Amino acid sequence: MNLSHLFQRSVQLYAQRPALAKGTEPALTYSELNQRVRSLAYWLRHTLGLQAGDRIMLAMKNCPEYMELMLASWHAGLAVVPVNSKLHPNEIDYMLRDSGARACMSQGELFQALQPVAAQIVDLQLVDVASEAYRLAMNNPPLPPVSDSDRDLAWLFYTSGTTGRPKGVMLSHANMVSAAMHFYSDVQTIASDDVLVHVAPMSHGSGIYSLPYFIKGALQVVPESGGLDEAELFGLFNHYDKVSLFAAPTIVHRLVQYAQNNPVSSPGLRALLVGGAPFYVEDIKAAVQCFGPRIAQMYGQGETPMTISALPAEHLARAVAENDTAMLASVGFVQTAIHVSIMDGDNKPVAPGVAGEVVVRGPTVMSGYWNNPEATQKTVVDGALRTGDIGLLDERGLLYLKDRSKDVIISGGSNIYPREVEEALLTHAAVAEVSVVSAPDPEWGEVVVAFVVCHAGATVTAEELDDHCIQSIARFKRPKRYVFVPEFPKNSTGKVLKRELQKSIAAT
Numbered sequence: 001m002n003l004s005h006l007f008q009r010s011v012q013l014y015a016q017r018p019a020l021a022k023g024t025e026p027a028l029t030y031s032e033l034n035q036r037v038r039s040l041a042y043w044l045r046h047t048l049g050l051q052a053g054d055r056i057m058l059a060m061k062n063c064p065e066y067m068e069l070m071l072a073s074w075h076a077g078l079a080v081v082p083v084n085s086k087l088h089p090n091e092i093d094y095m096l097r098d099s100g101a102r103a104c105m106s107q108g109e110l111f112q113a114l115q116p117v118a119a120q121i122v123d124l125q126l127v128d129v130a131s132e133a134y135r136l137a138m139n140n141p142p143l144p145p146v147s148d149s150d151r152d153l154a155w156l157f158y159t160s161g162t163t164g165r166p167k168g169v170m171l172s173h174a175n176m177v178s179a180a181m182h183f184y185s186d187v188q189t190i191a192s193d194d195v196l197v198h199v200a201p202m203s204h205g206s207g208i209y210s211l212p213y214f215i216k217g218a219l220q221v222v223p224e225s226g227g228l229d230e231a232e233l234f235g236l237f238n239h240y241d242k243v244s245l246f247a248a249p250t251i252v253h254r255l256v257q258y259a260q261n262n263p264v265s266s267p268g269l270r271a272l273l274v275g276g277a278p279f280y281v282e283d284i285k286a287a288v289q290c291f292g293p294r295i296a297q298m299y300g301q302g303e304t305p306m307t308i309s310a311l312p313a314e315h316l317a318r319a320v321a322e323n324d325t326a327m328l329a330s331v332g333f334v335q336t337a338i339h340v341s342i343m344d345g346d347n348k349p350v351a352p353g354v355a356g357e358v359v360v361r362g363p364t365v366m367s368g369y370w371n372n373p374e375a376t377q378k379t380v381v382d383g384a385l386r387t388g389d390i391g392l393l394d395e396r397g398l399l400y401l402k403d404r405s406k407d408v409i410i411s412g413g414s415n416i417y418p419r420e421v422e423e424a425l426l427t428h429a430a431v432a433e434v435s436v437v438s439a440p441d442p443e444w445g446e447v448v449v450a451f452v453v454c455h456a457g458a459t460v461t462a463e464e465l466d467d468h469c470i471q472s473i474a475r476f477k478r479p480k481r482y483v484f485v486p487e488f489p490k491n492s493t494g495k496v497l498k499r500e501l502q503k504s505i506a507a508t
Contacts (some may be wrong), residue, residue: 002148003174004074006215014217017192023108023224026238027423040072051075051487052146057104061085061226062198065129066179077146079153082203093117095158157302168370169302178363179307180212184393186310186335187214192217197245204493206246208305228260237266241249244271248494249279256290271296277495280428281328293317299331307333309365336361358391359384409438409446416477430460435496439505450479451501
């Protein structure tokens with residue numbers, strides 16, 4: 001099923017329901033939003049001259065125009081190339097050239113920074129969504145839907161590129177619709193009175209989660225700030241009911257801290273939908289203690305977005321109440337139409353409880369990487385996605401992630417998974433954040449190094465952390481070195497840049 005067709009269905013079903021709002025301003029109804037979407041689609045095809053199958057890049061921070069253009073692009077038969085607005089223009093330059101995008105929508109300072117980039121790319125049209133030209137586009141006649149194919153490219157998502165150039169993940173309309181269906185079956189149900197607030201970048205998980213919401217005629221809200229402002233967000237929790245939002249663990253951590261330090265309430269909050277990075281046990285407990293049974297977790301990759309496994313809020317809250325640390329340490333149950341295998345180095349399945357590579361089959365798996373058949377052949381083998389993640393399945397069917405295969409530390413011939421060391425260190429009262437990486441060692445091959453951020457006003461010594469580790473993990477897994485830092489380098493989606501930490505080790 002084509003996403004544009006599903007939006008038109010929602011317009012028919014929910015014409016007068018609120019669809020899109022900025023902050024607490026009056027919302028556009030589905031009927032009003034549809035008028036803008038179809039006029040923009042006409043403008044994209046007849047004024048900008050884009051053709052079915054062309055790529056259009058959205059390089060801007062969260063704003064209502066982002067949603068309008070995403071829907072208009074699909075209505076016009078185009079493929080969206082979502083780009084986080086925090087990226088450097090040089091990084092966006094690569095993605096523009098690699099995708100062959102014929103138009104780039106931007107705004108503000110990033111629009112200005114992209115002008116010299118766009119000037120060097122033949123036939124690329126750079127458009128400021130705050131311009132008069134964009135406003136006048138709403139006066140165009142409505143464009144009939146261009147395509148109803150579910151096989152067309154809908155979302156060309158570029159990976160973070162922590163190891164080499166980012167790769168363009170090709171997701172079809174069918175992939176995206178299946179991801180929305182999995183949300184209903186495995187995360188939470190949605191009705192037309194639900195609200196999704198876009199705090200995390202719409203170029204990532206938040207944008208993907210817009211799909212199940214518009215399909216069900218729900219309201220989507222872009223904060224006035226376009227991102228995370230804790231005071232603003234808690235204000236929205238008091239203005240709207242049944243509010244959910246996609247949140248990386250770093251966002252959850254900030255919200256918990258803010259709630260602990262300020263006299264706030266969140267009566268309208270329904271759920272924090274957590275994904276995009278490891279969600280540690282101690283952080284889960286703190287979030288549930290702060291917000292109650294309103295924390296859900298899911299695991300996926302850009303290559304199969306948010307749809308490998310999940311723990312709905314009621315499951316996660318019960319695990320906290322029953323101190324089911326095994327469930328809390330997992331990433332949940334495999335989602336409905338997804339098949340997960342754990343494979344060894346010879347591509348053979350391992351026994352339950354044995355770690356290996358997580359291999360995924362299902363309708364959400366990408367068709368491949370854009371213009372990169374070599375990478376596609378290595379990653380999608382006989383239709384199965386080799387995730388590069390090391391994990392295991394237990395007897396209950398819970399999936400556990402140990403680490404990325406490239407992050408496993410082999411010290412003295414023994415495998416050490418950074419995540420289990422991080423989990424152990426996070427149980428110390430003084431530790432706010434921790435990231436474990438490897439460092440070369442002439443005797444052991446590699447050794448464990450722990451970078452630690454302490455809570456404000458707290459101190460702890462390496463010796464104290466060493467003693468703490470001995471209480472929960474094997475001695476050989478303990479860090480050989482502790483580095484105390486005020487904060488971690490992170491990418492635009494909140495993931496810790498472990499490669500940067502490793503570079504800092506090499507520089508000392």
